[in-house]
Amino acid sequence: MKEGPDIARIASLVGDPARANMLTALMDGGALTASELALEAGVSLPTASSHLAKLMDGRLLTVASQGRHRYYALAGTEVAAMIEAISGVAAHSGPQRARPGPRDKSMREARVCYDHLAGDHAVAMFDRFVAEEIIVQNDDTVRLGPAGAGFFAARGIDTSGLGAARRPMCRACLDWSVRRAHLAGSLGTAILDKIIAEKWARRPAGSRVVEFTPPGKRAFEKAFLA
Template identity: 70%
Template structure:
C-alpha cells in the first residue's frame, strides 16, 4: 500500500461532474474566467469558485489575474495529455457504447486539444511527419528531423518564434478518439495557429470542433500530407 503517487487525490478532483466539465471546457485551450467556467460546469458562481480553488490547490489549474478578471487555464500539457488518456478509457469502456452524441463524429474528425489540433486529420499529419523524417522519435521525446526545420519554414511556420522556452517544441499527445498520437508542443500550437490564420478551417463557437472548408482541406492536405 502507499506505493507511488497519490492517484486518488487527483482522480477525485476530476471525478466531480462540475469540475470535469470545467476541465473539458479548458481542453479547448483558451483560458476562461470563473463566470464562464461556472456556466460550463452548470453551477453558480460561488460553487464554481470553490471548485476552481480546489483544482488550483491540486495543481491541475493555474490562474492569471488581469484587472478584475481572473483567467483559469490547464496547468500544462501534461495535464491535457492525462485528460485525453482518461477520455480514451471512458470512450472505450463506456457504458455499453452509448449514443455517440451529436457532435462526436465532428469531434473525431478534427478538434482543438488544449492548443493544438487533434482528431483524424491531426493523426494523419503526425504519421506523415514521422514517415518523412520531418519529425523523429527519440524515446518519448519528439524532435525535428534532418530536413524538418526547412520544411516548416517553407510551409510558412515561423520557426524563429518557437524560441527558447521551458515548453518543448514537439510533444505527442494521445488521441482519445483514434487512440493514436498527434502533435502537441509549441510546434503543434503553431500549426493550429497557421491553419486558423489561413482560414483553412474555423472553430465552431462554444465547442472544440474544428471545421475545414472545401478549399481549406485541400490546402491543408497539400501542405501537411503530401510532402
C-alpha cells in the first residue's frame, strides 16, 4: 500500500472520451479555443467548458486569454509524453481496427508528436543516429554522441545552445505505431523546425500528419538518413 501521487485522478481525467479527444487534438502542440475543442470532442459547448475546467484543475492544460477567445494548450512535454505512452498501450490492446485507413497510413509514416517528428521516418532516423554514434542511448536517457555536434552543425543545427535550457536536449519517446523509440527533446524540435523551414514538408491544419513533398522527402533522407 504505497500511495504515491494520485495517479487515478489524472488517469480518470484522460479516461473520458470527450476529454481524451480534446487532448489528442492538442497533441500537435498548438492551441485551440473552447468551441473548436467542443467540436473536436463532439460535445456541446457547456459540456466542453466543464471538461476544460476539470483538465485545468488537474493542470493538464494551460490557457491564454486573447480578447474574447481563450486558447487552450497542453501544459507541457510531460503531459504529451503521458498521452503518447497511453496511446502506445492502447494501440496494442484495443480492438485492432482491421483496416488501417488512408489517414492512418500517413500518420504512421510521419506525424507530429507535440513538438517533434514521430512515425516511421523518425524511428529510422533515430536508429541511424544510434548506429553512427551521433547520439548515445542509455536505457531511456539519451545524450549527444561523439559524432553528434559536427553532424548537426553541418546541417545547420547549432547544438551548443540547446542543452542550456532546463529542458533536456535529447529524450527518447516511444512510438505507438511502431514499437520503437524516436527522438524528442529540444533537438527533436530543432529537426522538425528545420523540416518545416526548408519546406520539405507541410502540416495540414487540424491534423498531426506531416506531409512530405517528393523532393522534400529526398532532401530529408539525404540529410538525415543517408
